[in-house]
Amino acid sequence: MDSHRIIREAEGEVWVSCKIPGKPTIRGSLTSKGISSDEVPEVTASEEFVVQEVTKNRITVSCPEENISCTFLSPYASFSHIHEKNVSYLDISSGGDLGVSSSTDQTFKVWETHNTEVKSVLEGHTRDVFSCKFFPSGQEVLSGGLDSLVKVWSVNDGSCLATMKGHRGSILDIAVVADGQNVISSGQDGTARLWDSAQGACIAVVDDSYSPINAIAVAEVGNAVNLGSPKETPSNREVGTEGKLVVLAREDKSLEGVSLHSRQSVFDFDGSDAFNCCTFISSVGVLAGGLDGNIIHVDIRNPKSAVETVSWSETPVLSLVPFRDTYVASYGNGTCYIPLKGSEQVLQLTGPNRQPVFQVAAWKKLVYTCCRDGFIRKYEIPDLG
Template sequence: RGLSTEGLPDIAASEGFLVGEVTEKSILISCPNENVSTKFLAPYTTFSRIHQKSITCLDISSGGGLGVSTSTDGTMKIWQAANGEIRRLLEGHVYDVNCCRFFPSGLVVLSGGMDAQLKVWSAEDASCVVTFKGHKGGILDAAIVDRGRNVLSCSRDGTARLWDCGTSSCLGVLTDCGSPVNGIALGAAHAALDLGLPQEAP
């Protein structure tokens, strides 16, 4: 609703929500009915010169030292997380690059673009190590299985695919839903969950 005399934002919450602590760098919002609260933090560093257009994806290496980002300007860049200094420009996709992920080692990057290609890059010399081809539409998201022997991708073509990095081959089409698959989340299944066998689903 404006600023207080101390220069802090005066915030009114909508029905069911409460505004807690408000500082120059954070706002605490809670929903008592659901017994949840979230603290929104302001950025303490902004890097405004890495890309010229909209950023489509961002990832940070497991050690926290490097960042990788993709953009609608068709570029993918690796940069120092501490100061935003660009270390590598990864060129090879045609049109927009939609997703990027560091492998657990922090030395390799996975990317997917509107050119329907999934690529693996060396973060050390910016070379493209592997290109996976098989999707019929732009790749919208990707994930890395465990340490990176396998990767997953999903696409506007309605499929999600499992790939083998060693042989650069598609191991299988995981789903075909007839409309774009926008995102992938990957995690370990709980031991109590009966996943059955590949030949016999539960």
């Protein structure tokens, strides 16, 4: 199902559709006929759909013909005062108390999640910041952007603690390894680099290909696959790379897994279009989202073919984030989906009106999104089951 906004007015109508790949789209409408005494909308559906449940902030609608249902959830809170233009990236600290976000207004800020007050402004990048992530401690932030620099920042006073130079093009993604003594970056220049975050020095070029690496993901995989052994003795500055796999999502439609310690290729998967994002959903399961809207599930132990391919939209997948025992996917048309594991039900986060949702972050029951419309939205996710 697909909807761009939930009914909020006392009276109004919105269109709803159910699209199954390879089948004709089923279209209908939802109509609000007023608000009850307990402030719950009174909603009816056209004959193609059935309204199953309505609360103050969500509506569940089913399509009997396809035996599928979708719950549309409105934001718990929305705020646009942190940045003046598009919010291009955000992350939430491990404690859930802080957020960090960047914008095309060239601002880059740390803020408190409970009241959205700005704690520090991080100044030092000369152009847009494309990616920013907290270290596990929540006391430092890692960033990378259009100026080809990777930087480490203090959350408390906003000072730059280290700057890493070496990429020959924009930084497209970054990742923190273990406790953060080492970090990884990927770029437009087709390289993925391992850094000593304290010294700001490049330890190794993990991968060097001709194609831009749009996204990376790192996880402990242990003995699930053969990660190989280093051909040379690793630098003593390399910390916490043993047993870890870094997944590289490339513009050339390839998805590759590389041992972070040995630098050896572990698997290579060819997709149907350029990959924009990737994430681990288990120690052996990887999700990758493509320009064509497909989400590919790959088991690193048997990567010859995808475990599953799903598509909630024909627009590009912009971000993928693990959430409980499932995941959140955001798209270029403003939709965000949380599939319910083991069922045909989907939770859709509403709010953006066809504006791309660039990034999603999750903490416990909360999901945060950032959008081209300048809003950061906060959702309280109900129990999924």
